Amino acid sequence: RFIYNLRAEPATPEFELHGKYYYAQLAPGTRMIWFVNLSRQNGFTGPVELKVEELPEGVTATPVTIPSGLTRSAVILSASANAKIDARLVRLYGKATYADADGKTRDLIRYAHVTCELQVSGGSQARRPINTQLVGVTNPLDIVEFEATPSQITLRPGEKVEIKVRVKRSKEFTGPIQLGMPFLYGNSIIADQLPPGVTMSSDSKARLAGNVVEGTIILEAATGDGAPKPLKQFPIAVMGRISMSFSISTNYASNPIHLTIPDVATETGGR
Numbered sequence: 681r682f683i684y685n686l687r688a689e690p691a692t693p694e695f696e697l698h699g700k701y702y703y704a705q706l707a708p709g710t711r712m713i714w715f716v717n718l719s720r721q722n723g724f725t726g727p728v729e730l731k732v733e734e735l736p737e738g739v740t741a742t743p744v745t746i747p748s749g750l751t752r753s754a755v756i757l758s759a760s761a762n763a764k765i766d767a768r769l770v771r772l773y774g775k776a777t778y779a780d781a782d783g784k785t786r787d788l789i790r791y792a793h794v795t796c797e798l799q800v801s802g803g804s805q806a807r808r809p810i811n812t813q814l815v816g817v818t819n820p821l822d823i824v825e826f827e828a829t830p831s832q833i834t835l836r837p838g839e840k841v842e843i844k845v846r847v848k849r850s851k852e853f854t855g856p857i858q859l860g861m862p863f864l865y866g867n868s869i870i871a872d873q874l875p876p877g878v879t880m881s882s883d884s885k886a887r888l889a890g891n892v893v894e895g896t897i898i899l900e901a902a903t904g905d906g907a908p909k910p911l912k913q914f915p916i917a918v919m920g921r922i923s924m925s926f927s928i929s930t931n932y933a934s935n936p937i938h939l940t941i942p943d944v945a946t947e948t949g950g951r
Contacts, residue, residue, distance in 0.1 A: 690781075691722045692722060692778070692780070692786075693720075693721075693722050693723055693724030693726075693776075693778040693788065694720075694721040694722045694724055694788070694790075695718060695719060695720045695721060695724055695728055695774060695776060695788065695790060696718075696719045696721070696790060696793060697716055697717070697718055697719075697728075697730075697772065697773070697774050697790060697791075697792035697793065698716070698717045698718075698719065698792065698793050698794075699714060699715060699716050699717065699772065699792050699793075699794045699795075699871075700715070700794070700795050700796075700797070700807075700870065700871065701714075701796065701797060701863075701870075702714055702772065702792075702794045702796070702810070702813035702814075703796075703813065703814045703815075704757050704813075704814070704815045704816070705816050705818045705821070705930070706739060706757060706758075706759035706763070706815070706816070706817055706818065707759065707817070707818050707819065707820045707821045707824070708738075708759050708760065708761050708762065708763045708817065708820070709759065709760070709761040709824070709825065710758075710759055710821065710823065710824075710825075710826065710932060711756060711757060711758045711759070711826065711917065711932065711933040711934065711935065712756075712757045712931060712932065712933055713754050713755070713756055713757070713873070713917050713919050713931065713933035714754065714755040714757070714772070715752070715753075715754060715755075715863050715870075715871030715872065715873055716730060716746070716752060716753045716754070716755055716772070716792070717751060717752050717871065718746050718750075718751045718752065718753070718774070719751070720751070724776070724778060724788075725748050725749075726748055726776050726777065726778060727745050727746060727747045727748055727776065728745065728746045728774040728775070728776045729743075729744075729745045729774065729775045729776070730744050730745070730746065730753065730755055730772065730773075730774055731772070731773055731774070731775060732755065732757070732770050732771070732772050732773075732815075733770060733771050733773065734768050734769065734770045734771065735757075735768060735770055735815060736759075736763070736766040736767065736768045736815060736816070736817050737763070737764065737766065738759055738760040738762065738763025738764065738766075738817065739757060739758065739759050739760075739763060739815060739817065740757070740758050740760075741755055741756065741757055741758075742755075742756040742757075742758065742915050742936045743915075744756075744914075744915050746774075747911065747914075749909055750875055750909075750911070750914075752871070752872060752873060752875075753873060753914075754873035754915065754916055754917060754933075755772065756915060756917050756933055756936050757815065757933075759817050763817045764817060765816075765817050765818065765819065766816065766817045767814065767815070767816035767817070768814075768815055768816075769812040769813070769814060770812065770813050770814070770815050771791055771792070771811075771812055771813065772791070772792040772794070772813060773789060773790060773791045773792060774789070774790050774792070775787065775788070775789050776788045776789075793809065794809065794810050794813055795807045795808060795809050795810065796808055796809075796810045797927075799927070799928070805927060820850060821850070821930065821932075822849065822850050822852075822853035822855070822922055822930065823847050823848070823849060823850070823853075823857070823920060823922070823932050824848040824849065824850055825846075825847065825848035826845075826847050826848075826918075826920055826932050826933065826934050826935075827845070827846050827847075827934060827935055828843050828844065828845050828846075828897075828917070828918045828934035828935055828937055829843070829844050829846075830843070830937070831935060831936065831937055831938065832913075832937070832938050832940070833899070833937060833938070833939055833940070834940045834941075834942065835878065835899060835901045835908075835939065835940070835941055836901060836941070836942055836944060837877070837901050837902065837903045837904075837907035837908065837944060838901060838902075838903040838907075839900070839901055840881065840898055840899065840900045840901075841898070841899050841900075842896055842897070842898055843896070843897040843898075843899065843918060843937060844894070844895075844896055845859055845894065845895040845896065845897060845918055845934060846893055846894050847888065847893050847894075847920065848893065849891075849893065853922075854890055854891055855889075855922060856887060856888065856889045856890075856922075856923075857887070857888040857920050857921070857922055858886060858887055858888075858920070858921045858922075858923070859884070859886040859887070859888065859895050859897060859918055859919070859920055860880065860886060860897075860918070860919050860921070861873060861874055861880045861897065861899070861916065861918065861919065862874070862880065862919075863919065865927070873916050873917075874899070874916065875908050875909065875911055875914070875939075875941070876906075876908060876909075877901055877902045877906050877907050877908030877909070878899055878900070878901050878902075878908050878939075878941075879899070879900055879902075880897060880898070880899060880900075881898035881899070881900050883898050884896055884897045884898045897918055901941070907944075908941050909941070910941050910942060910943040911939060911940060911941040912940050912941075913938045913939075913940055914938065914939045914940070915936040915937070915938055915939075916936070916937050916938075916939050917933040917934045917935065917936055917937060918933065918934040918937070919931060919932070919933055919934075920932040920933070920934070
């Protein structure tokens with residue numbers, strides 16, 4: 681026989697943040713990217729501002745708010761050129777507001793639900809929840825610089841836009857670098873930062889092998905019912921992966937690129 685305690689309370693607007701693989705090793709002057717999924721609940725439809733607390737000195741997170749109607753985003757971490765070697769346990773959280781039954785504005789703060797991956801014998805992986813995430817500033821790594829231009833892009837339904845990428849390798853590193861916008865495991869998308877209706881074209885030059893240091897990412901926007909919704913100055917970044925094995929990689933990010941998707945109906949006067 682078991683005794684249970686049941687508690688009932690009025691449902692209020694709510695949200696949850698979810699993420700995977702939240703660790704970051706940042707050499708001075710480099711960046712790293714995390715992917716975030718947002719689940720709104722109990723009628724909540726508002727924007728959610730993302731924050732990372734307890735970052736090492738010299739490490740910052742690009743300001744980002746997931747707007748209404750969007751459920752995913754990137755968190756771009758940057759280490760300044762003079763950041764000192766350090767490591768901290770950090771936590772990602774989201775902040776929002778809502779009006780209660782009396783019309784009073786209430787704050788809503790929720791920490792992210794994050795899982796890590798444990799490598800086990802035989803090459804398989806096991807997922808486990810973690811309460812804190814790790815951010816470290818390290819000695820120089822294989823990629824010294826990782827820049828993308830332009831830093832501001834505008835993409836309309838049916839259009840394409842090119843992002844030029846240039847990396848600076850360390851003197852010792854000549855291995856391949858895989859560029860991308862989603863986080864891929866093989867051919868499967870683990871997480872994505874792009875809004876629905878925007879995809880990375882297969883025409884992109886995304887593999888930098890040998891001494892190659894330049895690539896091109898092409899983003900394209902769908903039309904019709906699949907067209908992306910209007911968006912203003914939404915930060916994204918090109919991801920760079922250097923594989924250590926099939927399932928282990930060192931990940932990098934370019935500088936933030938602010939994506940704007942105009943309201944086509946407004947531009948055309950509703951025609």
